[in-house]
Amino acid sequence: MAEGDTVDHDEQPIAQHDDGLDRTERTFVSHLRELRSRIMAALLSVLVVLLVLVPFANDLYLWLADPLLRHMSDTGATMIATEVASPFLAPFKLALFVAVFISAPYIFYQVWAFVAPGLYRNEQQLALPVLVSSTALFYFGIAFAYYIVFPLMFGFFSATAPSGVAVMTDISKYLDFVLKLFFAFGVAFEVPVATYLAVRTGMTTRKTLVAKRPYVIVAAFVVGMLLTPPDIISQILLAVPVWLLFELGLILCGLYIQDSEES
Template sequence: MGLYSFANDIYTFVAEPLMALLPEGSQMIATEVASPFLAPFKLTLVVAVFIAIPFVLHQAWAFIAPGLYDNEKALAIPILVSSIALFYGGAAFAYYVVFPLLFEFFTQTGPENVAVMTDINQYLNFVLKLFFAFGVAFEIPIATFLLIQSGATTVESLSKKRPYIILGCFVVGMLLTPPDVISQSLLAIPMYLLYEVGLLFGRLVRKRKEEKEAAEEQEADL
């Protein structure tokens, strides 16, 4: 709750991508009596959870770590750190890249006689949904790598399914973003590129594993 004293500043920061593009004379509005209090308060709760993600994941790691082998622990720590970094990276990508493009499109395509005056609560719900969508989407390399590493699938099998993956990325983009081509593409294209990153890491790890096994076989023969 210590963040509440900064609630208005935090909301102003989150609203900046839209506020910077509003036509002259336009502003955000509150259509409900309690919205000026509840919207920033809700945002501080979400930000608190957002900041606490490393701690929550560390606690989850502390719970499962005793049951893991040493080689599994060595792999799990980089995965944990990269998962956190990718989630934050997805949220940052949404704020600094997607929001400016998206809001510029929305504010400039409306009729000239329509004033753009977005409700602060509706705006918050909209951006939180996109923050979550991009944060989760950026976890795709981890998910792809774990599927390959666990033996649930192979790099070759996933490579053959690229057309379906591309289609799936755009379907997910359609479901998680507003109904416009720009926002759907801004989510779908990074999702597919991150999928390819996961395949790349899967290939590298498999190559290292094969080289290690070959070296062990040579030592055994000697």
């Protein structure tokens, strides 16, 4: 009996250790299953929106090309397709982009629902407003590019074209050009969020950023030069909003972050 008791005591910690490993493994597997289900839900939302948009893909492309076509109509120029599949692929690619654009709030909700349970309460209070505001600012950046930048930029291009030169833009290259600018302006409009997070997380302070304002302004124009076509109008139309949004970020830091929190 004594020997048997000794064996039981020796095996008990091993059994408890195995139970702990099993629980950890079950938790890991459950997280993987939840991640898979949320990824599938996000992809399904994009697919559903895409199926709705596909019949209107050509109309979407005409809407996207309207800022350019308005200026081309004055000279009688038209858009062309230099590849056999471009008349189908370009509108379909645009429909896919718009589907992701429309589904973005639901996709971000799935990300939030997966990450939120692992965050502390104060982290949740910070993450949710940042997620919502960054999404809204990205949308505002795209809207600013379409309604403000494109008409001015394409008007400038048309006005400076040499006489006798027929402007014939390829539909695929135009789409790639526009999507790059959408992305550039969408990211540029995230400056207030980036400024606020930099101060809130202690990477820097508001006073330091205020002192380095001249460098930020120069950097804004450098970014405008790198991310936009080589014309002064589009560069200014990106650099000035970046500067103003940086100032907005400083104002938000002054309103919501105390000096004691910065230090």
